[in-house]
Amino acid sequence: MLAPVSRRGRLAVLGPGLVLAATSVGAGDMVTSLAGAAGYGMALLWAILVGVVLKYALTEAVGRLYLGSGLTVIASLRAAARWLPSAFFAFVLVIGLLYGAALSSVASLALTTLFPALPLRPLAVVIALASAGLVYVGRYALFERVMSGFMLAKFVGMVVLAVVTLVTLDDPSALVSSLRPRLPEGDVVTVLALVGGVGGTAGVASYSYWLREKGWQHRSWLPVMRADSAVSYGVTFLFVVCTSIVGTGLLYGSGRTITGNDGLAALAEPLGADLGSVARVLFLGTFFLVTLSALVGGFNALCYLLADSLRTLRGVPDTEAERHMGQRSRPFRLFVLYCAVTSVAVTFVGRPVPLVLAYAAVGSLVLPLLSGALLVLLNRRDLVPPYRNKTVSNVLLSSSFVLFGVLAAVQIKETLGGL
Numbered sequence: 023m024l025a026p027v028s029r030r031g032r033l034a035v036l037g038p039g040l041v042l043a044a045t046s047v048g049a050g051d052m053v054t055s056l057a058g059a060a061g062y063g064m065a066l067l068w069a070i071l072v073g074v075v076l077k078y079a080l081t082e083a084v085g086r087l088y089l090g091s092g093l094t095v096i097a098s099l100r101a102a103a104r105w106l107p108s109a110f111f112a113f114v115l116v117i118g119l120l121y122g123a124a125l126s127s128v129a130s131l132a133l134t135t136l137f138p139a140l141p142l143r144p145l146a147v148v149i150a151l152a153s154a155g156l157v158y159v160g161r162y163a164l165f166e167r168v169m170s171g172f173m174l175a176k177f178v179g180m181v182v183l184a185v186v187t188l189v190t191l192d193d194p195s196a197l198v199s200s201l202r203p204r205l206p207e208g209d210v211v212t213v214l215a216l217v218g219g220v221g222g223t224a225g226v227a228s229y230s231y232w233l234r235e236k237g238w239q240h241r242s243w244l245p246v247m248r249a250d251s252a253v254s255y256g257v258t259f260l261f262v263v264c265t266s267i268v269g270t271g272l273l274y275g276s277g278r279t280i281t282g283n284d285g286l287a288a289l290a291e292p293l294g295a296d297l298g299s300v301a302r303v304l305f306l307g308t309f310f311l312v313t314l315s316a317l318v319g320g321f322n323a324l325c326y327l328l329a330d331s332l333r334t335l336r337g338v339p340d341t342e343a344e345r346h347m348g349q350r351s352r353p354f355r356l357f358v359l360y361c362a363v364t365s366v367a368v369t370f371v372g373r374p375v376p377l378v379l380a381y382a383a384v385g386s387l388v389l390p391l392l393s394g395a396l397l398v399l400l401n402r403r404d405l406v407p408p409y410r411n412k413t414v415s416n417v418l419l420s421s422s423f424v425l426f427g428v429l430a431a432v433q434i435k436e437t438l439g440g441l
Contacts, residue, residue, distance in 0.1 A: 035236070036246070036249065036250045036253055037170065037232075037236060037250070038166075038229060038232035038233055038235075038250055039250035039251050039252075039253045039254030040166070040169065040173050040253070040254065040257070041165070041166055041169045041225075041319060042081065042222075042225045042226070042232070042251070042319075043173050043253075043254040043255075043257045044169040044170070044172045044173035044176075044316075044319055045169065045222055045315065045316055045319025045320055045323060046077075046221040046222030046225040046316070047221070047222075047257075047261050047262075047315075047316070048125070048222065048312060048313060048316030048320075049309070049312060051220060051261070051262055051265070051312075052265055052309065052312060054215050054216050055070065055216070055262045055265040055266050055269060056265060056268070056269035056273065058266070058269070059265075059266045059267075059268075059273060060269055060273035060274060061206070061274075062200070062204065062274075063196070063199075063200025063201075063274040064197060064200045064266055064267070064270055065201065065202060065204045066203075066204075066206075066213065066266075067201070067203070067263065067266060068203045069216040070216055070217075070220055070259065070262050070263075071259065072217050073217040073218060074220050074221070074255045074258060074259045075255075075418065076217070076418060076421060076425065077220060077221035077226060077258075078251060078252065078254075078255040079415060079419060079422065080226050080389070080392065080393060080396070080419070080422055081226050081251045081254070081255070082248055082251050082415075083396045083400055083415060084226060084227065084229045084230050084392075084396070085230060085233055085247040085251060086244065086400065086409050087230070087396065087399055088230035089233070089238065089240070089244055089247060089409065090400075090406060090409025091405070091409075092239060092340070093340060094230060094231065094330050094334075094340070094343060095227055095228070095230045095231070095327075095330070096330040096331050097334050097340060098399055099392075099395050101399060102394075102395040102398045102399050106391065106395060107335055108331075110227075110331050110388070110391070111331035111332065111335065113387060113388055114324055114327045114328050114331065114388075115328065116385075117224065117324060117385050117388075118325075118328065118357070118360060118361050118364065120364070120368055121317075121320055121324060121361065122150045122153070122154070122317065122321065122361050122362065122364065122365025122368075123146070123150065123364070123365045123367075123369045125150075125313050125316055125317040125320065126146040126147070126149040126150035126317060126365055126369065127142075127143075127146045127369060128313045129146070129149050129313040129314050129317060130142050130143070130146035132307075132309045132310040132313065133145060133306075133310055135306055136303065136307070136310075143369055143370065147365070147370075149314065149317070150362060150365035151362055151365075151366070153314065153318045153321055154321055154361055154362035154365070155362075157318060157325065157349075157358050158355055158358045160349075161349065161350070162232070162235035162236075162349055165322060165349075168318070169315060169318065169319055172311055172314065172315035172318070173257065173315065175308075175311050176261070176312050176315065177257060177260070177261055179304055179307060179308035179311065180261055180264040180265060180268070180308055181260075181264050182304060183264065183268050183301060183304060183305055183308065184263075184264035184265075184267040184268055186301055187271035188271070190271075196274070197267070197270050197271065200274060214425065214429055214432070217425060218389075218425060218426060218429045220258065220259075221258055222316070222323075223385060223388050223389055224323040224324050224327065225319060225320070225323050226389070226392070227323070227327060227388065227392055228323035228324075228326050233247060235349070241406075241408060244408065268305075321361050322349075324361060325357040325358050326349075328353075328357040328360075329346065329347035329351065329357055330343075330347045332346075333346040333347045333353070386426075386429060386433035386434065387430050389422065389426040390422075390423055390426040390427040390430050393423035394423050396419055397411070397416065397419050397420065397423065400415065401416070
C-alpha cells in the first residue's frame with residue numbers, strides 16, 4: 023500500500039502520532055512544567071522545546087528504522103547488541119509491575135478530589151481494570167480512536183484553562199517579563215528534568231508497533247511518518263505551554279508550589295479560588311483524562327514491548343510476528359493480564375518504597391539504551407541511504423544519549439540514596 027501524495031490525504035491517515043501524544047503527555051509532564059513555572063515563570067520554555075526536539079528525533083528514528091528494515095524495534099535492537107532484548111524485557115517487566123498502580127492511583131486521586139465520597143483505592147482498582155480491559159479487547163482501530171479522543175479532550179481542556187488564566191491575570195506584564203530565557207544557577211537538575219520529562223518512554227519505543235498496525239511499510243510512508251510524529255510533538259509542546267501559562271498565572275511569585283502528583287490535586291483548590299469552581303472542575307477533569315490516557319496507552323505500549331521481547335528471545339521469525347506479539351495474540355493478552363493483576367496487587371499493598379525506587383531507576387535506563395542503539399543501527403552501511411542517519415540526526419541522537427544518560431545517573435544515585 024502506497025502512501026497518499028497530497029497534503030490532505032496525508033493528514034487524513036495520521037494517527038499513531040496522536041496515540042503517542044495521548045500516551046506520553048501524562049501527570050509527569052504536568053508536574054515538571056508546573057513546578058518549573060512556579061519557580062521561573064515562562065523562562066524555561068526553551069528547555070521544554072529542547073526536550074520536544076530530542077524526543078521527536080528519537081521517535082522519528084524509531085519510525086525510520088522500522089520503515090527501512092521492516093523489523094520491529096526489539097528485533098532491530100538485537101542487531102545492535104544481542105543482550106539488548108533481554109535487558110528491555112527485564113526493564114519493561116519491572117516498569118509494568120508498578121505502572122498501572124501508579125497511574126490508576128493518580129487518576130483516582132483526581133476523581134476523589136472532585137467527588138470526595140468516592141473511595142480512593144477501590145476506584146484506582148476499577149480504573150486500572152477498565153484500562154486493561156480496553157487494551158485487552160480492543161483492536162488497534164478502536165484503540166486509536168479512543169486515544170485520539172482522549173488527546174483532543176485534554177488538549178481543549180488545558181487550552182481553555184490557559185485562556186481563562188490569561189484573561190483573569192491581575193498583572194499580565196509579569197507573565198510576559200518571565201518569558202526571557204534563563205539558566206537557573208545551582209538548579210541544573212530542574213532544567214534537565216524539564217528537558218527529559220517532556221513526552222514518554224514506553225510510547226517512544228513502541229511507536230513502530232503502531233506504524234505496523236497502520237500498515238505503513240514502504241519508503242513512500244517516510245514523509246507521512248515524519249509529519250505524524252511532528253504533529254505528535256507539536257501537540258505535546260502546545261499542551262505543556264498551556265500548562266506553563268496556568269502554572270505561571272497561579273504559582274509564579276506567590277510562594278505556592280506543588281510536590282508530586284498529590285500536589286496537582288491540591289492545586290485545584292487555589293485554582294478554584296482564583297478562577298472559579300468551573301475552572302476547578304475543568305482542571306481536575308483534564309488532570310484525570312491526562313492520567314487515564316497515559317494509563318491506557320502505556321498498557322498497550324508495555325504489552326507490545328514485552329510480547330515482542332519474548333518473541334525475539336524465543337527466536338520466532340518476523341514472518342510469524344503477528345501470532346506472537348500482535349494485539350490479539352496470546353502473549354500480548356497475557357501481558358495485559360500481568361499489568362492488570364500487578365496493578366491491583368500493588369495498589370492494595372501500598373506501593374512499597376523499594377519497588378517504587380527500582381521502577382524509577384529501571385525506567386530511566388530505557389531512553390539512553392534506545393538512543394545508543396539507534397545511533398548504531400541507523401549508521402550501518404547496509405541500510406538504504408534515505409533511511410540512514412544524516413548529520414542532524416546523529417547530533418540529536420548523540421545529545422539524547424548524553425542527556426538521558428546523565429538523567430539516568432542522577433536517578434540511580436537518588437535511588438541508591440533512598441534504599
